Amino acid sequence: NAGVMQNPRHLVRRRGQEARLRCSPMKGHSHVYWYRQLPEEGLKFMVYLQKENIIDESGMPKERFSAEFPKEGPSILRIQQVVRGDSAAYFCASSLNRGGSYNEQFFGPGTRLTVL
Amino acid sequence: GENVEQHPSTLSVQEGDSAVIKCTYSDSASNYFPWYKQELGKRPQLIIDIRSNVGEKKDQRIAVTLNKTAKHFSLHITETQPEDSAVYFCAASKSEGAQKLVFGQGTRLTINP
Numbered sequence: 001n002a003g004v005m006q007n008p009r010h011l012v013r014r015r016g017q018e019a020r021l022r023c024s025p026m027k028g029h030s031h032v033y034w035y036r037q038l039p040e041e042g043l044k045f046m047v048y049l050q051k052e053n054i055i056d057e058s059g060m061p062k063e064r065f066s067a068e069f070p071k072e073g074p075s076i077l078r079i080q081q082v083v084r085g086d087s088a089a090y091f092c093a094s095s096l097n098r099g100g101s102y103n104e105q106f107f108g109p110g111t112r113l114t115v116l
Numbered sequence: 117g118e119n120v121e122q123h124p125s126t127l128s129v130q131e132g133d134s135a136v137i138k139c140t141y142s143d144s145a146s147n148y149f150p151w152y153k154q155e156l157g158k159r160p161q162l163i164i165d166i167r168s169n170v171g172e173k174k175d176q177r178i179a180v181t182l183n184k185t186a187k188h189f190s191l192h193i194t195e196t197q198p199e200d201s202a203v204y205f206c207a208a209s210k211s212e213g214a215q216k217l218v219f220g221q222g223t224r225l226t227i228n229p
Contacts, residue, residue, distance in 0.1 A: 033216060042122075042205055042219040043160065056214040058117075091159065095215070102148040102167070102211040107159040 002027065004094050004108035012114045019079040019086070021111045025094030032075040033105060034067060037089040049075060082115045089113075118143040120208050122220025130228050135196055137223045139206035140188040146208040149182060149189045150217070154203045163204075164191070167211075193225075201227045 005024040013019050025032050030051055035043040048056040049069035060067065064082075069075040079086055089112050093105035119142040129135050141149075147168035152160035166173045166180045166189065173180050177196075182189040193200055203224050207217040 031215075035217075035219075042221045043217070045216040045218065048214045048216055056216060059216075093217075102209060103215060104150075104162065104165075105215075105217060107152075107161070109159050 004029075004092060004106050006090075006092050006108035006111050008111060009109060010112050010114070012116060013082045014116050015083055016081050019082050019113055021077040021079075021090050021092075021113070022074040023077070023092030023094075023108055024074040025092075026106055029094035029096055029106075031095045031103065032069050033093045033095075034075075034077050035091045035093065037091060037110075039088070043091060046077070079113075082113075084115045087113055087115045118146055118208055118218040120206060120218050120220040122206050122223060124223060125221060126224045126226070128226045128228060129196055131196055131198060133196055135191075135193045135200070135225055135227075137191045137204055137206070137225070138188060139190070139208075139220050140186075141208040141218075142187065143208070143210075144184075144187065145210055146218075147211055148209045148215075149180070150207050150209075151178075151180060151191050152205045152207065152219075154205065154222075156202075160205060196227045198227050198229055201225060 032049045034046040037043045045059040047067045064080045066078045089110045091110045092108045095103040095105045122139045150165035153163045154160045177194045179192040203222045206220040
């Protein structure tokens with residue numbers, strides 16, 4: 001049973017380029033969360049998606065960042081015109097859709113983005 | 117929105133001693149409190165969690181306590197071993213709605229042999 005998968009594991013971009021981060025949830029999981037971890041800091045919630053829907057994007061910067069979770073394929077976090085401050089580890093987590101109780105989130109290995 | 121504070125930011129203990137990490141939360145509607153362990157360059161891994169209908173939960177050398185009235189919860193590690201060295205994060209969430217995790221700032225735990 002494969003866990004949450006993310007690729008690439010490491011991504012280097014120059015300022016102004018675009019970064020695309022991919023997340024494949026665990027089999028059977030229909031909820032995806034993206035978190036950002038700046039160096040020496042905790043994880044910060046960015047966005048929560050279900051298939052073809054953004055449910056909560058309250059943690060996403062208003063500009064340059066977007067996320068999607070299409071009907072087929074992985075969830076994608078897209079950062080346009082990257083700046084040095086975007087350098088961070090981006091973690092994806094997935095969970096089941098069981099109503100009435102908390103659904104444990106399983107984390108992927110993360111994508112470490114470095115902006116030169 | 118929810119805010120989670122975690123203390124201390126660093127903790128160094130002798131092997132075999134106990135370690136305690138404390139967190140407070142602000143939103144009384146939060147009802148799920150997981151603890152994650154993150155080793156250098158690795159993903160966060162859930163080590164124990166507690167729901168608001170219980171006050172304490174134990175799993176071998178790890179225990180978590182929750183005080184809903186005071187809105188704080190703590191992680192206790194007994195008989196610490198070198199492999200316990202890592203960064204530990206507490207988090208809070210609600211079982212309704214988005215269920216997003218709000219994390220504390222992390223505690224870097226070092227076990228000295």
